[in-house]
Amino acid sequence: MVRSWLLCTTVALVTLAAGCSARSTSASAAATPSAVRGRPIFAANCAACHGVRGQGSVLGPSLRAHRRTFASILRIVTDPESPMPKLYPGTLTAEQVRDVSAYVESL
Numbered sequence: 542m543v544r545s546w547l548l549c550t551t552v553a554l555v556t557l558a559a560g561c562s563a564r565s566t567s568a569s570a571a572a573t574p575s576a577v578r579g580r581p582i583f584a585a586n587c588a589a590c591h592g593v594r595g596q597g598s599v600l601g602p603s604l605r606a607h608r609r610t611f612a613s614i615l616r617i618v619t620d621p622e623s624p625m626p627k628l629y630p631g632t633l634t635a636e637q638v639r640d641v642s643a644y645v646e647s648l
């Protein structure tokens with residue numbers, strides 16, 4: 542009786558610990574958008590219209606003209622006004638969208 546209670550408690554604790562660590566790993570990965578990772582994503586997907594440093598071109602406005610928040614950039618990239626192409630979902634992953642938004646915010 543005592544043995545089976547011990548076994549049960551051990552299994553429950555191990556399951557709890559595994560569940561917690563798995564959750565915190567994915568949450569922290571999602572919570573840290575990286576401007577460093579976003580830079581090459583911007584070069585490949587955005588610079589043709591917005592310029593290599595976000596200064597703008599005939600195809601797209603300067604991204605330095607307005608100081609936008611991360612959340613507002615994220616919203617524009619996720620749901621852009623025409624003629625800006627919708628690159629998510631499809632071309633970019635959710636993580637790449639966060640990274641490129643962090644990069645644009647840093648410009």
Ligand code: HEC
Pocket residue numbers: 583586587588589590591600601602603604607609614617618622623624625626628641642645
């Ligand atoms: C084909 C050209 C093109 C590409 C590629 C493109 N954009 Fe745009 N983008 C535009 C145009 C045009 C607008 C202005 C849309 C409008 O009329 O509101 C715009 C608007 C924006 C704005 C809002 C600018 C402001 O402050 O008003 C942001 C932020 C932005 N783009 C970010 C990005 C990012 C990040 C990428 C790459 C993932 C990207 N764009 C790719 C053409 C482009």
